Amino acid sequence: MSAEVIYGKQLAEDLRQEMKQEVSELHKQNIFPKLVVIIIGEDPASKSYVKGKQKASEKIGMDSDLIELPEETSEEELLNLIDRFNQDRTVHGILVQLPLPEHIHEQKVIEAIDPSKDVDGFHPINVGKMLTGQDTFYPCTPFGILVMLKRAEIELEGKHVVIIGRSNLVGKPVGQLLLNENATVTHCHSRTKNLRDHTKRADIIIVAAGKPDLITGEDIKEGTVVIDVGVNRVDGQLTGDVEFESASEKASHITPVPKGVGPMTITMLLHNTIKAAKQIHNHQ
Ligand SMILES: NC(=O)C1=CN([C@@H]2O[C@H](COP(=O)(O)OP(=O)(O)OC[C@H]3O[C@@H](n4cnc5c(N)ncnc54)[C@H](OP(=O)(O)O)[C@@H]3O)[C@@H](O)[C@H]2O)C=CC1
Numbered sequence: 001m002s003a004e005v006i007y008g009k010q011l012a013e014d015l016r017q018e019m020k021q022e023v024s025e026l027h028k029q030n031i032f033p034k035l036v037v038i039i040i041g042e043d044p045a046s047k048s049y050v051k052g053k054q055k056a057s058e059k060i061g062m063d064s065d066l067i068e069l070p071e072e073t074s075e076e077e078l079l080n081l082i083d084r085f086n087q088d089r090t091v092h093g094i095l096v097q098l099p100l101p102e103h104i105h106e107q108k109v110i111e112a113i114d115p116s117k118d119v120d121g122f123h124p125i126n127v128g129k130m131l132t133g134q135d136t137f138y139p140c141t142p143f144g145i146l147v148m149l150k151r152a153e154i155e156l157e158g159k160h161v162v163i164i165g166r167s168n169l170v171g172k173p174v175g176q177l178l179l180n181e182n183a184t185v186t187h188c189h190s191r192t193k194n195l196r197d198h199t200k201r202a203d204i205i206i207v208a209a210g211k212p213d214l215i216t217g218e219d220i221k222e223g224t225v226v227i228d229v230g231v232n233r234v235d236g237q238l239t240g241d242v243e244f245e246s247a248s249e250k251a252s253h254i255t256p257v258p259k260g261v262g263p264m265t266i267t268m269l270l271h272n273t274i275k276a277a278k279q280i281h282n283h284q
């Protein structure tokens, strides 16, 4: 069997086309959705993601500001800046690119962002709302994965989803969103014993470990849906956490890297920013 490849990139383009329309409708009502992205330091991978976010915003006609700060920026300076954007009525979404330099307390920064502008969905208020099944900003990568699975008409109810990873950014929230969809969810991580015993039982496997080729065709049963979240640079090439060749021989569906989950992450960021703009204006 050869898997159907789910191109997140194509879906992302379709959704962004719809969003472009929506932004132009909002403009007519004098609502100008605006995202501010803050990046600290010179990490080339982070810079490249952030550029992708800028380009995508521009393409749908959405305002976005990029604030590039030096590595030695203090925590206080960053918190002050966030506060300024919290107060700024023209700004609807605030994203601080992670990871941050070691001298800055990440959780403190996440909690400084006004939950109504937290388009990453990382603030504990928004995490709690997601956990209790309320409408809120869902974290972009997990949300993008959910939308991809739904568009590919993959049944979630009662399915056994095995997730490799338990980070606050990806692993934990994707499990929560799929639990909300009535899937049965298992999380594996670096202390999991006999990983393959778990992955072999999965109807859907989501790999978010950041380890190239961690999962191969040998690790999955016939007909599994494989979602590869990993973004790794190996010899200058972008590659996921799944050995695509062997896995696609057994999987029913598989996402590639690049052109899979990544473009959907950015699309959900745009979605959340539009949602924030609409909510903020409705409450004024
Ligand atoms: N495409 C996209 O849009 C995005 C892609 N990414 C990519 O997804 C990957 C994961 O990101 P993130 O969650 O932030 O990463 P983290 O490093 O925060 O988390 C990795 C998780 O994988 C687990 N893990 C690591 N090695 C193994 C292993 N050998 N066996 C089982 N579990 C393992 C870790 O376990 P433990 O908790 O025990 O340490 C941890 O829970 C990265 O490659 C990242 O670049 C991230 C965000 C967006």
Ligand SMILES: Nc1nc(=O)c2c([nH]1)NC[C@@H]1CN(c3ccc(C(=O)N[C@@H](CCC(=O)O)C(=O)O)cc3)C=[N+]21
Pocket (backbone or CB within 6 Å): 048, 049, 052, 095, 096, 097, 098, 099, 120, 140, 141, 231, 238, 257, 258, 259, 260, 261, 262, 263, 265, 266
């Ligand atoms: N506050 C915060 N929010 C994030 O959402 C966030 C973050 N910090 N830190 C880093 C991770 C990583 N991440 C990616 C987004 C898009 C692609 C993406 O579009 N990738 C393209 C390839 C891009 C390329 O060629 O470099 C693809 O997979 O096709 C990848 C990774 C968001 N993250």
